Amino acid sequence: MPHASPRIELRTSPHVQSGRTVEQIMRNVVLALLPICAFSVWQFGLSVAALILTVTAACLATERFFNWMSGEPGTLSDWSATITGLLLALTLPPSFPLWMGAVAGFAAIALGKALFGGLGYNVFNPALVGRAFVQAAFPVSISTWVPAYVPGRFSEFIPTSFGVPLMLPPDLGRWVSQHMVDGYTGATPLARWKFENQVAGAEELLAGMATASVGETSALLILACGLYLAVRRFLDWRIPAAVLGSALLLALVFHLVDPGRYPPPYFVLLSGGLVLGAVFMATDTATSPVTPRGVWIYGAVIGTVTVMIRYFGGLTEGVMYAILLGNALTPLIDQYTQPRVFGAPRRKAPEGKA
Amino acid sequence: MGNGKRETRNPTPASERWFERFPFPVSLFPHSSFRPQTFDRGVHPAGCKSTAGTPIRRLPYAPRLLLPLAQHIGKPAVPLVRPGQEVVRGQPIARADGFMSVPLHAPATGVVEAVELRPSARGPWTETIVLRVFEAATQEVLWAEPRDMDELTPSGIVRAVQDTGMVGLGGAAFPSHAKLTVPKDKPIHTLVVNGCECEPYLTCDHRLMLELTDDLVRGIGYALRAVGAERAVIGVEDNKLDAVAAIRSRLPAGGAVTVQAVPTKYPQGAEKMLIKSLLGLEVPAGGLPSQLGVVVNNVGTLAMLGRLLPAGEGLTERVVTLTGPGIRRPGDYWVPLGTPMRYVLEWAGALTPGPLCPSGCSPGGRGELEVILGGPMMGQAVASLDVPVTKGVSGILVLEARQIARDAPRRSYPCIKCGACVGACPMGLNPAMLGLLAARREYDAMGGEYHLGDCFECGCCTYVCPSGIPLVQQFRVAKGVLRERAAA
Structure with missing residues (x-):
């Protein structure tokens, strides 16, 4: 029997959509970050597991708090705060006190994201805002390093993890000397190069033996996870390609000019946080350009500035500031790289854009 | 009309081959010899062209045909018939009013019941010739002047x-x-x-x-x-x-x-x-x-x-694709112009509840349908089933509630500036920026620096948007405002 009058849905075209959602993209980025987290836990033990959980929980709690403050529906389900938490944890040293990690998580979401209006409106990568905040607030803790593969790392915490505010930190040096082989200097490969002119070998960097932040020890694993995201098109492959490509090219030029003073290009690529930053931080969609040409320029700026800071700046590592600078330039880059309209001979940059 | 025909498979389009899915943009090698020349960007929606393997069939006459005088762009035609007048299939029933106008021919032998206002697909009621079809009306065209x-x-x-x-x-x-x-x-x-x-x-x-x-x-x-x-x-x-x-x-x-x-x-x-x-x-x-x-x-x-x-005949019928998950007898049909949508859908089984669709949906089961004239990307949804098939209707697509719910993102998110729309717009516009401007109602900037006028509303940007932002819809509003401002 025919229905007398079925209910008619009325919408305007297009009536179909690709089915891809923000939630799906973010969930896959979280998935891609999990192997990196797991690897760092295996390297550094219980303390890193606790640090990752603490930072992520702080981010989620802060996000929830601002949802409640603004009376908006919860935005935890879009996974973006989880990404911020995981990424932020991966940029911190393994021995970072948990309470400082919580502060970093709060700063990332509060100052980096909520203050601008939440997902999509932030100008800077929230994880890097959190990291910059604690770098300024806790300069000693953020530059204190412990070795990887310490025996007993799954049965005891690194003593500084449970440091408390306003108290003298536990003696990390004694703990390290108790557990570790001889010759441990407590300096990252970049610092050793900068201050002692020692270039770490590629095998040391690739095997995750280097002294580094939680998630910066395995370039190969990070690249593999990034490749998964790129193939499934959850990530713009052009940004890491531009960052790493420009850094490599610049490093190669310097190395050829003065091999004694400047390290070989592989060292620039594999040391520090360049790969993690290029694959997971520079690619944050909200803070990177949307135009095809803009994306290449943005990536090239980040790669170039990173190498410049490392070679000529006072700091040993420059990825964080390079990406933050790239974020700041994004609106400008977008404005001057508008795509050419079909049928238009050449496109002027729009003037007086809001 | 069995399920066997519906499962006819199309050859895999080139665009769905594995290397096309690789995340490198077409524009990287726009004119290389191993790739056929085409336009930049665009999208690859699923084809769903399951009706392609079945020959065109014929739809019977509806008891009444509704023939709007304005089935074309330009001035409406002028009626040549009065209520009560009998016409034969192919006979002109309205003449062109000037150059930008076309005549109208009777799609069936019958009697003119009325010339009155009836709902149109676009919404407003328009002048329409209502033709009651004689029960034994032949499909043969009876009014034609062969020409050399x-x-x-x-x-x-x-x-x-x-x-x-x-x-x-x-x-x-x-x-x-x-x-x-x-x-x-x-x-x-x-x-x-x-x-x-x-x-x-x-x-x-x-x-x-x-x-x-x-x-x-x-x-x-x-x-x-x-x-x-x-x-x-x-x-x-x-x-x-x-x-x-x-x-x-x-x-x-x-x-x-x-x-x-x-x-x-x-x-x-x-x-x-x-x-x-x-x-x-x-x-x-x-x-x-x-x-x-x-x-x-x-x-x-x-x-x-x-x-x-x-x-020397006039246009009295056209081929229409009847398709979509809500249709139980999909296919291509010769449909007499003026056939009411309700008749077409009843004939195709869209209004009958029952679990028959191979995808498991039950057409009309929950009584919620979306009836679209044309395709899913640019077609127009109709508000009333009492509108007729006109000269410009290439397809009738019936989506049912579950499909609508599956295709539309469950919620909309803020723009995350992923650039998917920029990578999809065939006209080389920046829909992300246009969308932000639309949200701030800066319509003049949209029309000026961001070339809204070049948008032809293909819907690619909305199709790819992971945030579920109704970009094309916003652009239509903006264009309307700009037209009004230009007229004022």
Whole structure:
């Protein structure tokens, strides 16, 4: 029997959509970050597991708090705060006190994201805002390093993890000397190069033996996870390609000019946080350009500035500031790289854009 | 009409081959020799062209046909009949009102009941001839004046085209004779024949190319003579290679008419995109194809002209694709113009509840349907089932509630500036920026620096948006505001 009058849905075209959602993209980025987290836990033990959980929980709690403050529906389900938490944890040293990690998580979401209006409106990568905040607030803790593969790392915490505010930190040096082989200097490969002119070998960097932040020890694993995201098109492959490509090219030029003073290009690529930053931080969609040409320029700026800071700046590592600078330039880059309209001979940059 | 036919598989389109899914943009190697030339960007929606394998069937007459006087762009036709008057199939019942207008012919033998206001697909009620069809009405056309096409001059052909009441059957419903009228200062050298049918679900042009191949080739000949062009290029998407082969086997000797497969990519069938793909030319922004000496016609239009012109008949029926998960008897049908949507849907089983669809949905089961005239990307949803099939309706797509819920994102997120829309816009616009401006109601900036006027509402940006932002919809609002401001 025919229905007398079925209910008619009325919408305007297009009536179909690709089915891809923000939630799906973010969930896959979280998935891609999990192997990196797991690897760092295996390297550094219980303390890193606790640090990752603490930072992520702080981010989620802060996000929830601002949802409640603004009376908006919860935005935890879009996974973006989880990404911020995981990424932020991966940029911190393994021995970072948990309470400082919580502060970093709060700063990332509060100052980096909520203050601008939440997902999509932030100008800077929230994880890097959190990291910059604690770098300024806790300069000693953020530059204190412990070795990887310490025996007993799954049965005891690194003593500084449970440091408390306003108290003298536990003696990390004694703990390290108790557990570790001889010759441990407590300096990252970049610092050793900068201050002692020692270039770490590629095998040391690739095997995750280097002294580094939680998630910066395995370039190969990070690249593999990034490749998964790129193939499934959850990530713009052009940004890491531009960052790493420009850094490599610049490093190669310097190395050829003065091999004694400047390290070989592989060292620039594999040391520090360049790969993690290029694959997971520079690619944050909200803070990177949307135009095809803009994306290449943005990536090239980040790669170039990173190498410049490392070679000529006072700091040993420059990825964080390079990406933050790239974020700041994004609106400008977008404005001057508008795509050419079909049928238009050449496109002027729009003037007086809001 | 069994399920076996519905499972007919299309050959895998080139665009769905594995290397096309690799995350490198087409624009990286735009003119390399191993890739057929096409336009930049665009999207690849699922084809869903399950009706392509079934021959065109015929729909019976509805008891009443509703014939709006305005089925085309331009001035409405002027009725020639009074209520109570009997007409035969093919008889003119309304005449063209000036140049930008076309006549209307009776699709069936019957009696005119009324000339009154009736709902139209666009919403407002418009003047409509209501025709009650005689029960034993024949499908034979009873009113025709066969003509010798070889004797006609170009302007004679244009007049004959107007007499058929032909409009662009691809959906635009632009009067065909106006398109074939060439201004003296802008000669036409190439006729582009659009056989892309890039909209998902639709297969009526595909079936026409297979079944009315001779009519199509004849129609192309008439159009070439009318515009005085020396060559014609037929562009067909490469998911319809059987149509390419069928046409190629019937082409006249001499090489003036060629057929070319173009990559399957939406919106390949948009005029400007197809010209770019076939000829490598870009229609200037804000301009028309005639500026390049090119005119574009749809295959369906030319096939019908090839059939109607020599016979001297008027346009009384057209091929419509009845499809979608909500339809239990999908296929391509010859539908008499004026057939009410309700009749079509009842006949196709869309209004009958029951678990029959292979995808597991139950058409009309929850009583929620979306009825779309045209394809899913640019088609128009109708608010009332009492609107008729008009000359511009290429397909009737019925989506049911579950499909609607599955395709639309559950919620919308803020713009995360992923740039997917920028990578999809075939016109090279920046929909992300346009969307942000629309949210702030900065319509003047949209129209000025960001070239909103070049948007032809293909819907690619909305299709890809992971945030579920209704970009095209916002652009339509903005265009409306800008039109009002320009008029004020």
